[in-house]
Amino acid sequence: xxxxxxxxxxxxxxxxxxxxxxxxxxxxxxxxxxxxxxxxxxxxxxxxxxxxxxxxxxxxxxxxxxxx
Numbered sequence: 812x813x814x815x816x817x818x819x820x821x822x823x824x825x826x827x828x829x830x831x832x833x834x835x836x837x838x839x840x841x842x843x844x845x846x847x848x849x850x851x852x853x854x855x856x857x858x859x860x861x862x863x864x865x866x867x868x869x870x871x872x873x874x875x876x877x878x879x
Contacts, residue, residue: 813857817865820876824868828860835860839868847871 812829826839835854840846847867854860 813861819869819872822872826861826864828857837864839864841871
């Protein structure tokens, strides 16, 4: 399982990727919020799963900043 973290617009993000049967799954957690997990990805590699998780985490942070 790969595990990495980064900061984006003041939020701490942790992303993980792991192999689930014949595909890769991923999750991300922003700050102390509930983690988001996707086990139905089309990712075919660990790097692709991590990239998907990072992309989705950044989109979630953008949505947080757009909330009233």
